[in-house]
Amino acid sequence: MSILAKNNEGQSVEIYAIGAEFSSAAAVFEAAQKVRDQGFKWWDVYSSYPIHGMDAAMGLGKSWVSAISLAGAATGLTTAVLLQTIPSVFIYPMIVQGKPYFSLPAFFPIMFELTVLFTAFATVFGMFTINLLPRLHHPIFNWERFCDKATDDGFFIVIEVADPRYSETDTPKLLESLGASNITLIPRD
Amino acid sequence: MATNFSPEVEAYAKAEMTRQPLVLHKRNLAWVTQKICGIVEEPTPTWWWIAFMITASLSVLTVGGVAYLISTGVGVWGLNHPVGWAWDITNFVFWIGIGHAGTLISAILYLTRQKWRTAVNRASEAMTLFAVVCAGIFPGVHVGRIWMVWFLAPVPQANAIWPNFRSPLLWDVFAVSTYFTVSVLFWYVGLVPDLATLRDRAKTKIRKWIYGILSLGWRGGNRQWRHYEMAYLILAGISTPLVLSVHSVVSFDFATSVIPGWHTTIFPPYFVAGAIFGGFAMVLTILLPFRAIYHLEDIVTVKHVEVMCKIILLTGTIVGYAYLMELFIAWYGANPNERYAFYNRALGPYWWAYWLMMFCNVIAPQLFWFKSLRTNILIVWVIVQFPNLGMWFERFVIIVTSIHRDYLPSSWGLFHPSITDILTFVGTFGIFLTLFLLFVRFLPMIAIAEVKAVLPEADPHHHAEEETHVHSSQK
Numbered sequence: 116m117s118i119l120a121k122n123n124e125g126q127s128v129e130i131y132a133i134g135a136e137f138s139s140a141a142a143v144f145e146a147a148q149k150v151r152d153q154g155f156k157w158w159d160v161y162s163s164y165p166i167h168g169m170d171a172a173m174g175l176g177k178s179w180v181s182a183i184s185l186a187g188a189a190t191g192l193t194t195a196v197l198l199q200t201i202p203s204v205f206i207y208p209m210i211v212q213g214k215p216y217f218s219l220p221a222f223f224p225i226m227f228e229l230t231v232l233f234t235a236f237a238t239v240f241g242m243f244t245i246n247l248l249p250r251l252h253h254p255i256f257n258w259e260r261f262c263d264k265a266t267d268d269g270f271f272i273v274i275e276v277a278d279p280r281y282s283e284t285d286t287p288k289l290l291e292s293l294g295a296s297n298i299t300l301i302p303r304d
Numbered sequence: 305m306a307t308n309f310s311p312e313v314e315a316y317a318k319a320e321m322t323r324q325p326l327v328l329h330k331r332n333l334a335w336v337t338q339k340i341c342g343i344v345e346e347p348t349p350t351w352w353w354i355a356f357m358i359t360a361s362l363s364v365l366t367v368g369g370v371a372y373l374i375s376t377g378v379g380v381w382g383l384n385h386p387v388g389w390a391w392d393i394t395n396f397v398f399w400i401g402i403g404h405a406g407t408l409i410s411a412i413l414y415l416t417r418q419k420w421r422t423a424v425n426r427a428s429e430a431m432t433l434f435a436v437v438c439a440g441i442f443p444g445v446h447v448g449r450i451w452m453v454w455f456l457a458p459v460p461q462a463n464a465i466w467p468n469f470r471s472p473l474l475w476d477v478f479a480v481s482t483y484f485t486v487s488v489l490f491w492y493v494g495l496v497p498d499l500a501t502l503r504d505r506a507k508t509k510i511r512k513w514i515y516g517i518l519s520l521g522w523r524g525g526n527r528q529w530r531h532y533e534m535a536y537l538i539l540a541g542i543s544t545p546l547v548l549s550v551h552s553v554v555s556f557d558f559a560t561s562v563i564p565g566w567h568t569t570i571f572p573p574y575f576v577a578g579a580i581f582g583g584f585a586m587v588l589t590i591l592l593p594f595r596a597i598y599h600l601e602d603i604v605t606v607k608h609v610e611v612m613c614k615i616i617l618l619t620g621t622i623v624g625y626a627y628l629m630e631l632f633i634a635w636y637g638a639n640p641n642e643r644y645a646f647y648n649r650a651l652g653p654y655w656w657a658y659w660l661m662m663f664c665n666v667i668a669p670q671l672f673w674f675k676s677l678r679t680n681i682l683i684v685w686v687i688v689q690f691p692n693l694g695m696w697f698e699r700f701v702i703i704v705t706s707i708h709r710d711y712l713p714s715s716w717g718l719f720h721p722s723i724t725d726i727l728t729f730v731g732t733f734g735i736f737l738t739l740f741l742l743f744v745r746f747l748p749m750i751a752i753a754e755v756k757a758v759l760p761e762a763d764p765h766h767h768a769e770e771e772t773h774v775h776s777s778q779k
Contacts (some may be wrong), residue, residue, distance in 0.1 A: 134589040144764030147526075159525035163333060164757040165533050166764050169526045177532035184542075198458055203464035211470050222472040224553055231542045231549075232606035235486040238542075240494055242535035246528045256523075265524050266501040268333030268756075269584065273525075 118276045118283065120300050131254035131303040132275040134261060135288055135295030140166055143270035146293040147172040150272060152288065157278035161261070162273040180242050187237020188230050195229035196222070258301045273301070313557040326420055326758045328602040333756050336603070340498075340750045341505055343598050348745065351597070356741050362734025369728030370445050380724045387708050387719040392446040394699040394727050397554055397575075399439035399736075400480065401695060403487070404547055404576070405583025406432030407541045411543035415535075420611055422754035423603045426498075428587045428595070429491045430749070435586070436484045440566035443476070470555035486546055490539045493532070496522050497753040551575040558702065565645035565706030568633065574626035581619035581665070582695035584612050585688040590740060594749065604748055606679050613678040616691060618670050620669035623698075627666065641711055649705045653718060655726060656674040657701050664694025 120125040130145055138145035141164065151174040160169060164266050170176075203209075204216045216223065243249070256262055261271060272295070290298050309317070327336070372381050381391055390666045395476035406428035413421040448451055456477050458467050467474050507510040521527070552572035559571040588609065596603045634646040668690035671677050678684065709716045743749065760766050 120511055140762055140764045141510070141766060159527050161495070161523065161525050162529075163337070163524060164753040164762060166526065167757075168764060170530050173526055175527070175530055178531045180531045180534040182536045184535075199469040201459060203469050207464065207466040209387060209468070211468055218470050224472075224475040224549070224556070225469060225478045227545070227549060228475070228482040228553075231546050232485060233540050234484040235539060236314035238535045238538045239489045241768070242493070242531045243520065245531050248522065248528075249517075251516055251521040253521060253523060262504050266504045266522075267337045267573050278318065 120302075130258070130276050130300050131197065132260050132273045132301045133290070134255070134271055134273045134297075134299050134301050135259065135279075135290040135293075136264070136297040137272065137293075137295055139272060142294055143272060144169065146272055146290075146295065147294055150274070150289070155210040155274055155278050155279060155280050157275040157281075159273055161255075161265050161269070163266050163268060178245075180238060180245060183241030183245075184238045187241070188234040190237070191233025192226055193229040194233065197228040198229070199225060209236040225281055254301060254303045255301050257304070258299055260297050260299065261301075307436035310731045324607050326423065326607075327755065327758065328605055331759070332761060333601055333759065335374070336752060336755050336759070337501060337505075338747050339603070340752050340755075341502055341601070341745065344502060344746060344748060345505065345507075346624060352741065352745060356738065359734045359737040359741060363731050363738050364734070365727045366441065366729075366731025368733055369731060370441065373445055373448050373728070374676070378446070380719050382722040382725050384717055384719065386619045386626065386710060386715050386717050388706055389703050390719050391447075391700075391721055391729060392442045393557075394696065394703055395732065396439050396446075397443040397699040397703075398582070398696045399435045399442075399732065400483075400554060401575070401579035401582045401699075402435040402586045403432040403439070403483070403583065404551060404579035405587045406435075407483075407487060407490075407543050407547040408580055408583065411540040411547060411751075414540040415544055419609055419758045421606075423750055424587065424591060424612070424750075424756050425754065426491075426494065426589055426751040427743075427749050428583075429487065429494070430740065430743045431587060431590060432487050433484070433491060434736050434743075434764055435583075435737065436480070438736050440480065440484070440761060441732065441735075443480075445715070465696050469669065472553065472560050475553045476557055479550050483546060483550045486539070486543060490543060494751055494754070494765055495534060495747065496520060497524060497532075498748040498751065500524065501752055502571060502748065506636075548576055551579040558706075562643040563706050563710055564639070565649065565702070567642075568630060570626055572631055574623065574630075577619045577622040577626065578665075578695060578698060581616060581623055581669075582691055584616050584619070585695070587688075588612055588616075588684060588688045588736075590693060592681055594744060596681075598749075600750065603755060606681070609681060610675075613672040613684060613687075616669050616688065617672040618692065620665055623661070624662075624666035627662065639746070645706060645709070648709055649701060652705065652709070654701065654705045654708075657697050661697040661701050662693050664690040664761070665698060668694070686697060 119128045120130050135146075137146055143160055143162065144166060146178075147169065150158060150173065160166070160173060199222045200217060203218070203222075208216050210216075213260055255273060261269070261273075265271060272290065272293075273298075274281060274290075280286075287298050331339075381390070381392065383392075383428065406425075409421050409428045410421075410425045427677045444450065455465070456467060456474065458469075470602060496519055499515050500522035502514035503512060503519050506515055538666035552575065555571035558566035559568060561567060569732075574666060592609070595601065631646055631650075636641075649655075671687055677687070704719050708719055756762055
């Protein structure tokens with residue numbers, strides 16, 4: 116079910132979410148805890164820097180980017196072992212300075228470097244993928260106040276209408292009771 | 305706990321023990337945004353164009369020198385037998401060492417929770433990248449036949465020849481290219497939220513477009529920050545051993561050989577300490593003028609400068625210890641060739657380079673014991689020129705004085721740089737500064753989101769009334 120509202124020209128538009136602005140990090144932090152306790156799921160807190168402790172305040176667990184990093188590390192290490200072993204032992208076996216073909220200690224530096232390299236790639240691309248970026252347009256950018264302040268000094272809570280606990284009458288009241296200002300319905304298009 | 309001190313003593317103790325804030329004058333979030341974005345958004349200042357033209361012209365020297373080298377051959381450098389490595393590798397190690405300060409600030413100081421890093425990490429990381437760019441030129445072109453440089457890469461090719469994975473020179477290829485790639489990724493991840501800030505402030509369509517694409521549509525929701533912070537932590541975690549490994553691997557190029565003066569186990573830690581030492585000197589050299597030009601005194605405070613001076617003092621002293629330990633081991637090891645190598649360094653034909661290095665790297669930074677000197681920006685800038693010079697001479701001393709007289713006296717010789725050597729090196733400063741000027745012009749030179757996060761008001765448990773008592777006793 117899509118939720119509609121009237122815009123300034125009187126046309127009805129589909130609503131993406133309801134947004135509210137808060138005056139400080141402390142205010143948005145307290146509000147986030149209340150919204151979390153109300154059982155909302157499809158919502159987010161926006162700020163121009165990561166707020167310390169906000170994950171717990173929103174009821175979010177530990178990020179699992181680290182799992183992707185670990186997978187990247189394992190891939191890098193395996194790649195380095197194979198990359199060095201296959202040529203040195205099988206394709207192009209050559210005795211250098213009396214060392215064995217499979218000279219593990221001499222392979223360590225490249226094993227380390229490729230582990231780091233693949234971990235870095237996995238971490239960065241994994242993080243952007245989990246965050247669903249790049250995504251150049253998003254309905255939240257339809258909210259002008261948000262665009263002006265979110266990456267400057269604003270603090271916002273945005274609750275999507277898709278949230279099962281969203282209610283056209285109660286949710287704005289809840290946000291108002293938490294000390295929000297500029298409570299706005301954000302159109303989808 | 306009850307105390308019976310008089311109010312004056314208590315006020316004094318409080319004033320002494322209160323940490324100086326990282327951003328002065330109680331600046332707020334909007335001020336930070338405006339201050340740093342303003343640098344990028346203002347019309348290009350005249351001084352910038354003048355500086356840019358000078359540095360861009362200088363960089364032509366490297367381009368020309370490299371073109372001349374490739375079209376003619378390595379004979380255009382002053383290399384000879386026995387000095388087969390000279391300015392090329394000296395410049396390479398010099399530049400790659402400079403990069404280390406940026407990664408140290410961005411990674412190691414992050415893991416150790418040194419919050420002051422936020423003011424200087426962006427510019428230092430940029431400096432890292434540009435220094436590695438300059439460094440990469442030399443090993444790339446010193447191979448002689450540059451069209452065969454791809455033989456360094458382990459790729460299947462028609463001759464079925466593979467690189468020797470037991471060679472430190474190949475490790476170096478992997479170490480330096482990994483270092484550059486990871487530094488770029490780390491730098492870019494840090495930039496994304498700040499690019500979003502620039503996007504949201506952009507007035508023209510083209511700026512909005514470019515910063516919009518570069519910021520990937522960053523929204524700054526906590527669900528994004530959560531993963532972002534984890535990624536940042538992991539990048540810092542892997543960059544920490546990486547930065548220590550890069551110069552260690554560079555030092556293996558020397559240490560695994562059997563040349564007297566190179567064949568020492570102290571090289572990896574000694575090179576890493578020297579790299580951080582030289583890197584911080586360059587950070588201060590390049591940051592202090594921009595701090596003055598853009599009036600960033602509230603963000604890059606005297607405290608920041610002082611802390612960096614202390615790091616220079618520490619690492620300079622470690623380097624001094626390494627110099628002396630090398631001498632001691634040469635004597636104690638009782639190897640006549642090793643003993644002669646160090647005797648020759650200090651008293652041979654390149655004695656002046658050795659003592660210049662000693663003075664610049666060990667003696668000059670000792671001035672930073674004095675707080676009055678550490679806190680005087682102009683004096684700091686002058687003093688850090690000594691490490692800049694000294695660290696170049698350190699590499700020159702290690703490389704040239706070791707190989708110009710090795711085991712066979714009949715093949716001893718001297719090295720004289722050619723004009724191409726000199727101009728190619730001078731040009732790298734042009735490249736370095738040109739890239740830095742472009743960076744300052746188009747990207748936020750201070751990490752906006754990170755500086756905001758260390759402001760008192762950024763703390764969700766901060767309440768405005770708490771700070772009233774702190775400053776009343778000061779001044």
